[in-house]
Amino acid sequence: MNKKIALMPGDGVGPEIVKQGIKILDAVSAKYNCVFEYKELLMGGIAIEKTGHPLPQETINACKESDAVLLGAVGGWKWDNLPGHLRPEAGLLGIRKALGVFANLRPAILFPQLKSASFLREGVLEDGIDVMIIRELIGGIYFGEKKRVDIEGGQKAWDVMAYSTHEIERITRRAYETARKRSKKLTMVDKANVLESSRLWREVVMGISGEYPDVETNYMYVDNAAMQLIRNPKQFDVIVTENMFGDILSDEASMLTGSLGMLPSASMGEGKIGLYEPIHGSAPDIAGQDKANPIATIMSIAMMLRYSLDMEAAASDIERAVSKVLDKGYRTADIMQEGMDLVGTERMGDLIAENIC
Ligand SMILES: NC(=O)C1=CN([C@@H]2O[C@H](COP(=O)(O)OP(=O)(O)OC[C@H]3O[C@@H](n4cnc5c(N)ncnc54)[C@H](O)[C@@H]3O)[C@@H](O)[C@H]2O)C=CC1
Ligand SMILES: CC(C)CC(=O)C(=O)O
Numbered sequence: 615m616n617k618k619i620a621l622m623p624g625d626g627v628g629p630e631i632v633k634q635g636i637k638i639l640d641a642v643s644a645k646y647n648c649v650f651e652y653k654e655l656l657m658g659g660i661a662i663e664k665t666g667h668p669l670p671q672e673t674i675n676a677c678k679e680s681d682a683v684l685l686g687a688v689g690g691w692k693w694d695n696l697p698g699h700l701r702p703e704a705g706l707l708g709i710r711k712a713l714g715v716f717a718n719l720r721p722a723i724l725f726p727q728l729k730s731a732s733f734l735r736e737g738v739l740e741d742g743i744d745v746m747i748i749r750e751l752i753g754g755i756y757f758g759e760k761k762r763v764d765i766e767g768g769q770k771a772w773d774v775m776a777y778s779t780h781e782i783e784r785i786t787r788r789a790y791e792t793a794r795k796r797s798k799k800l801t802m803v804d805k806a807n808v809l810e811s812s813r814l815w816r817e818v819v820m821g822i823s824g825e826y827p828d829v830e831t832n833y834m835y836v837d838n839a840a841m842q843l844i845r846n847p848k849q850f851d852v853i854v855t856e857n858m859f860g861d862i863l864s865d866e867a868s869m870l871t872g873s874l875g876m877l878p879s880a881s882m883g884e885g886k887i888g889l890y891e892p893i894h895g896s897a898p899d900i901a902g903q904d905k906a907n908p909i910a911t912i913m914s915i916a917m918m919l920r921y922s923l924d925m926e927a928a929a930s931d932i933e934r935a936v937s938k939v940l941d942k943g944y945r946t947a948d949i950m951q952e953g954m955d956l957v958g959t960e961r962m963g964d965l966i967a968e969n970i971c
């Protein structure tokens with residue numbers, strides 16, 4: 615069984631963490647006697663350097679021909695002054711759109727070994743954390759019209775947040791289906807007291823909620839949700855929300871788990887092909903220093919095996935291997951706790967790969 619995996623290491627810590635991901639896939643390939651055919655592709659700042667564009671057509675084509683796509687992260691100070699459509703981040707938004715991956719699943723799960731690595735009081739984390747944030751990924755304000763014009767006394771700029779009924783319906787159904795397989799509670803997060811797009815979201819979600827009577831539906835404004843995530847994260851099971859709110863809330867939720875370096879993600883469309891990436895960015899402040907936590911990327915590979923490659927047992931192997939390595943006391947700097955063994959990116963990747971057995 616050969617599976618084609620497109621790799622986009624990207625920039626900053628991206629290549630370092632994707633390298634650890636490949637170690638994990640190689641360990642899975644050895645155990646299950648399957649072949650992963652890797653194809654490394656340019657996207658982000660590295661693509662700008664080599665081709666003048668953040669998302670070459672060849673990258674889009676090769677991703678579409680693969681079974682799954684693994685992405686590191688993109689961006690960096692070097693490209694911060696380029697026009698928006700030529701920045702590394704435009705490549706990232708472009709590949710998500712080109713693959714049609716509208717549903718971005720971002721599970722925030724606390725490994726019990728990391729309770730004291732979290733910044734929250736232990737009491738809040740008593741019975742663990744398991745929140746699934748489902749973020750709409752290819753619509754909303756990141757994709758709406760952007761413009762800047764000269765006006766008297768300065769300039770004016772805008773970014774439009776727009777959603778169609780169809781865009782909301784498909785992510786809502788995905789969220790309900792996910793909630794049905796979990797604790798059957800869906801919280802829709804919006805700003806419907808102010809935004810017209812949020813009011814449309816609410817109407818659509820309310821309409822669809824009747825098809826899922828077994829799932830309890832709640833509605834919450836995003837400012838309150840940001841607060842509730844810290845005050846009482848246990849109240850959440852599945853959160854569904856638009857693109858930018860989901861982006862922000864998932865970085866916040868990562869702190870419940872100890873670090874931004876712990877949160878994986880899977881982005882899915884209508885088909886099986888998925889895009890898998892840690893939720894964090896290129897972390898230029900620690901790039902090239904063997905400091906990045908590769909667990910978010912490695913857990914994203916578990917999601918890839920589960921959702922795109924039909925390898926549930928291998929996905930569980932990876933999750934168990936991460937847990938075993940944490941049990942043995944190994945920590946990268948971002949999740950370091952007293953009395954534990956500090957390891958770098960490479961060593962953490964090696965340890966997890968060795969524990970896949
Ligand atoms: N998916 C992507 O490719 C994303 C790209 N970006 C881009 O990344 C660049 C840096 O953005 P920032 O706002 O600094 O966000 P960031 O997520 O790269 O870093 C935020 C902070 O978290 C730390 N951090 C991130 N990942 C870590 C890991 N695996 N292990 C340990 N520490 C980790 C960083 O060192 C930094 O202090 C920007 O160019 C931004 O546009 C940001 C978010 C997502
Ligand atoms: C370019 C940004 C939208 C990337 C990001 O922050 C994310 O997807 O989490």
Ligand SMILES: [Mg+2]
Nearest residue numbers: 861862865893
């Ligand atoms: Mg983000």
